[in-house]
Amino acid sequence: MTQSRSYSPADNHLSCDILVAGGGIVGLWVARLAEKAGLHVVLLEKDRIGCGASGGFLGALMPHMPERWNPKKQFQFQALATLPDRVAAIEAETGRSCGYRRCGRLLPLARPHHAALAGERRAAAEAHWDHPPHGFAWEMRQRAYAEGWPSADAMPHGLVLETLAARINPRLYVAALKASLGGAVMALDGEALDRFDDAAGRAITSHGRTIAAGRTVLAAGHASFPFLGRLLDRPPEAFGMPVKGQAALLDAKIDPDLPLVFQDGIYVVPHEGGLAAVGSTSETDFDDPFSTDGQLDTVIARARALCPPLAGAPVLERWASLRPKAVRRDPMVGFVPGHSNLLVATGGFKISFGIAHDMARCVLEQAEHGDCAMPESFRVEHHLGRM
Ligand SMILES: Cc1cc2nc3c(=O)[nH]c(=O)nc-3n(C[C@H](O)[C@H](O)[C@H](O)COP(=O)(O)OP(=O)(O)OC[C@H]3O[C@@H](n4cnc5c(N)ncnc54)[C@H](O)[C@@H]3O)c2cc1C
Structure with a gap:
């Protein structure tokens, strides 16, 4: 070659x-x-x-759900498991931070069948998320991780904390x-x-x-x-096809080490400096790929309800772009x-x-x-x- x-x-x-x-x-x-x-x-x-x-700022690194394991999930698992070393090498070479943190993910359980499914997923995670020297956890909890993280209303049937998910600052x-x-x-x-x-x-x-x-x-x-x-x-x-997404960056002054939260398609991703990125929409029908609109306002409102510490946090930036979906x-x-x-x-x-x-x-x-x-x-x- x-x-x-x-x-x-x-x-x-x-x-x-x-x-x-x-x-x-x-x-x-x-x-x-x-x-x-x-x-x-x-x-x-x-x-x-x-x-x-x-060029956005959401940066959620979310594993596929562990049930019905397949080669695609294995590929993503390996990639997520090796990414910290890859990022560390880039940071060492360049002296620049990538804003990476293995923060974990909270999955609030809103309905009884979510709790039953989460139990099945725990068994699947134990079977497939084993990465030496220590595996990644899938824990079921009854209490919020921290005050308002997430809101009690979002988790009437408890929540899952999994420790494989991470975040990175895309820019x-x-x-x-x-x-x-x-x-x-x-x-x-x-x-x-x-x-x-x-x-x-x-x-x-x-x-x-x-x-x-x-x-x-x-x-x-x-x-x-x-x-x-x-x-x-x-x-x-x-x-x-392109699928449009919209996201917002909030000056939430939260602990950047908090786990990211995901529920019903809404992501809340803590970043360095106490920022929180929230998103995102999935639009296949749109006029302007790069404009933001009321759909993003809805996402922000839902994210604030999901994580009350975001209430009142000023929105620093609104952003939209097109994801490639094969x-x-x-x-x-x-x-x-x-x-x-x-x-x-x-x-x-x-x-x-x-x-x-x-x-x-x-x-x-x-x-x-x-x-x-x-x-x-x-x-x-x-x-x-x-x-
Ligand atoms: C709102 C939103 C939130 C998202 N959140 C997440 C997230 O939390 N986690 C995650 O993993 N992913 C997320 N994504 C998806 C992720 O951003 C994309 O999947 C990813 O950036 C795609 O990278 P890419 O390199 O394939 O494409 P791009 O980043 O789009 O890069 C393609 C580049 O090719 C250039 N180009 C186009 N045509 C040509 C040509 N003919 N010749 C040369 N250059 C060309 C373009 O200018 C562009 O710079 C999100 C996307 C959106 C929109």
Whole structure:
């Protein structure tokens, strides 16, 4: 895969081992791991690194529920278990914090059947969440974790505290990852991957520049889907769709070590500095991807009811963006059918921050060796219904 390179950003023709299209959390991880493997990388970002879905502030790292265990859940579990070491390495290299903390998660139980289900899930967590040297806990409790965390009204049947969930500050994480890239990565902001000629192993950018790459990895978030649609002459929905989300950042002055709280689709995520991020909506029908509206007001009101210490906390920021959801909901990782040089890594949907490092590892292993061990449901063919 190794190619010679030319390294002036002013050149009209560049060459590299790996071309990455998209400077979100996934593309940054692909660039970082490729460089660590000794490859020369060009990272194309259409606009600005971290300006897409990865530029928010919610940062919940929430494991899938432990029952009905499957390869996807195992993949995410491994990724969540290894993330602290990956983050620590980036922080050590760059001297920057990523705002990571294994804070755990509270799941308030509102109905009797939630308590019964939580009991079954405890057994499943004990069976599957065993990670040396100590496993992760799934504890059932009758009292709030702390005053108003969560409200008594939210937990008439108790609550679960699980200790696998964590949080990270997306903006700090993206900035630290970007800072961790060294001289073997040429990052070109404001330049998009426009077309791809697989036979020639060559990409053409929005600036008309040609890039000869050993392999190209499309990590363009939701924009990957229309790109693949054009390339394979299919509708974008055959690959996936954007799902809008809205979130708010509150100056709650809470203990940043509190566990995150999740109930009925509402996340409350404590962050450093006493901030609390709350979210989020899931909208498939929207006019403006980046505006916030009354749906976010409802989320904020529900978050305040769930966690009364947020009552009265000023809203510092409202934010909206588009998550990439692949057609079969699982991440989409691997070779694009009919293309020997083009791979894709996207579709992390609501869990990208916890798994991006392993999505990147998998796509690079495939680029290097032709395949890697990963859930079959991640393959592009699976998404397209050919497996
Ligand atoms: C409100 C909200 C809350 C969320 N909360 C969480 C959470 O708590 N935990 C979690 O894990 N996930 C969360 N997510 C989801 C997560 O943010 C996304 O899944 C993740 O950021 C996707 O990363 P990505 O790198 O695939 O895409 P992106 O971050 O969107 O990056 C893609 C990049 O590609 C660029 N691009 C597009 N087209 C091209 C092209 N042709 N050439 C070059 N570059 C191109 C874009 O400009 C963009 O910068 C949330 C999302 C939203 C909207």
